Amino acid sequence: VYHLRMPDPADGNGTGDIAPVSTLPWATPWRLILVGRGLGPIVESTLVTSLARPSIVEKTDWIRPGRVAWSWWSDQDSPQDHDKLKKFIDLAAEMKWEYTLIDANWTIMKHGTIDDLITYAKRRNVGVLLWYNSGGPHNIVSERPRGMMYFPSIRQQELKRLAEWGVKGVKVDFFQSDKQNIIGLYHEICRDAAEAKIMVNFHGCTIPRGWQRTYPHLMTMEAVRGEECYIFDAEYPDRAPAYNTILSFTRNAIGSMDHTPVAFTDNRYPHRTTYGHELALTVVFESGWLHFADSVESYRSLPRAVKDYLKEVPVAWDQTQFIAGYPGRDVVIARRKGDAWYVGGINGVATETTVHVPLSFLPAGKFKMVRITDGRSDREFRSDNETVTADQTVTIPMRPFGGFVLRFYHGWF
Incomplete structure (x- = not known):
């Protein structure tokens, strides 16, 4: 059973009414629960924004992330x-x-x-x-x-x-x-x-x-x-x-x-x-x-x-894809901007772990992969690059509390 709780009276320095009011006709915002087969749909979902009201801004050329x-x-x-x-x-x-x-x-x-x-x-x-x-x-x-x-x-x-x-x-x-x-x-x-x-x-x-x-x-x-x-x-x-x-x-x-x-x-x-x-x-x-x-x-x-x-x-x-992970343990996520893909992974536990990243999210063809991981200590980097294709899997060991990034793009071969 889920209950809706009103704000605490002391919130906002004690200003504002606790109970909301509205004029008729009254339409409330959506309340939602995200449910999926596995964790991917949770990470990849855009349901929260999809249920919101459409944009009030007609020309958006001034809006730049x-x-x-x-x-x-x-x-x-x-x-x-x-x-x-x-x-x-x-x-x-x-x-x-x-x-x-x-x-x-x-x-x-x-x-x-x-x-x-x-x-x-x-x-x-x-x-x-x-x-x-x-x-x-x-x-x-x-x-x-x-x-x-x-x-x-x-x-x-x-x-x-x-x-x-x-x-x-x-x-x-x-x-x-x-x-x-x-x-x-x-x-x-x-x-x-x-x-x-x-x-x-x-x-x-x-x-x-x-x-x-x-x-x-x-x-x-x-x-x-x-x-x-x-x-x-x-x-x-x-x-x-x-x-x-x-x-x-x-x-x-x-x-x-x-x-x-x-x-x-x-x-x-x-x-x-x-x-x-x-x-x-x-x-x-x-x-x-x-x-x-x-x-x-x-x-x-x-x-x-x-x-x-x-x-x-x-x-x-332009696109987000969950690769692997579990809350509190680790997470690996791939994201695409145009033709370039990026992958980030982090380890949340105090022991070394190894992750396997299938490259099936890549389109056909050869990609240059830049890999940046932890180096010999927690406060060093190691980087390298190689040519990869979508049928490969990249295996990466992560230090305790460690992480890595991968960048894929069409380049010289």
């Missing part, structure tokens, strides 16, 4: 420092990433202004995304800018201003409630952002509910304990390897997930995942904006094969 250089994880004070942020713009340009995110408190800027950064990013062909506090009375978080996304007239004016500046998107944070008033706020932000042609990322938010179909400029949502927890939670490193294998079958199965992965260096609480595990999250997880969490120095120091991979890996996919 992409990779994002993000400074906050490696340096929480960096969004207030023009010179530090400039380095992340340079990183994005070097890595051919489409965007950089300027996180909380960018309104308190030293060594320059936000206008200077936007101008510089335009010269380097890097799109700028800006962070906003969603509050409003529903949270007491003091990070700025605050109050710009809650009140309709102010929000509309602010989004118009961002469009005039050339800003590409916003990250709106700290919703802290699933009461009807806050669910309505999500929709209002998406509608106003569509009018201004500004893309959106929700953080500190509810789970995906298919809204990416209705609002295709909603690029991703958090609703997950991502790599920020290496800063806040001492227990997270021990839980993360198995937890990451669970997410493909649960949270990420219902919509894009802003996990902010692929951090190779340690934050306050050190990783137990290997370098190969972290790299594989580019494929194992799906997000319309993929925020790379680590520092400029970390990405610049990577081996050439890994940097080349990170310059090419897509974030918007």
Whole structure:
């Protein structure tokens, strides 16, 4: 028996009614249970978005998924420092990433202004995304800018201003409630952002509910304990390897997930995942904006094969295929963009394991396969390439808490 539970009265700083209300005629959203023969249909399903209302956006040429250089994880004070942020713009340009995110408190800027950064990013062909506090009375978080996304007239004016500046998107944070008033706020932000042609990322938010179909400029949502927890939670490193294998079958199965992965260096609480595990999250997880969490120095120091991979890996996919795995143990997923296929696999347990990847998802013909795995230690890479065909099976040993990526494309032979 499943029961629907109303929000807690204290949610949203005590604001908003617990019970929803509506005018007649009243139509409720879909409630669904995904059931399949095996785990593949769960991972591959698009049912959540398929049941949502059709898109309200007619022309979508301004909506562009992409990779994002993000400074906050490696340096929480960096969004207030023009010179530090400039380095992340340079990183994005070097890595051919489409965007950089300027996180909380960018309104308190030293060594320059936000206008200077936007101008510089335009010269380097890097799109700028800006962070906003969603509050409003529903949270007491003091990070700025605050109050710009809650009140309709102010929000509309602010989004118009961002469009005039050339800003590409916003990250709106700290919703802290699933009461009807806050669910309505999500929709209002998406509608106003569509009018201004500004893309959106929700953080500190509810789970995906298919809204990416209705609002295709909603690029991703958090609703997950991502790599920020290496800063806040001492227990997270021990839980993360198995937890990451669970997410493909649960949270990420219902919509894009802003996990902010692929951090190779340690934050306050050190990783137990290997370098190969972290790299594989580019494929194992799906997000319309993929925020790379680590520092400029970390990405610049990577081996050439890994940097080349990170310059090419897509974030918007044409096809997804579950290969193998079980929640809490391991997972291997293949995804296609155009003619190129990518495979990511991660090990969630503390013992070595071997996975077998049948290449039957490939079309006929010869493909160049680039393979990047863990090296001789948890914090080393190994890479090689070979020519393969669809009738082959690739066997890959994974280190404890390890991982790998494969890239297939037509190339020289």
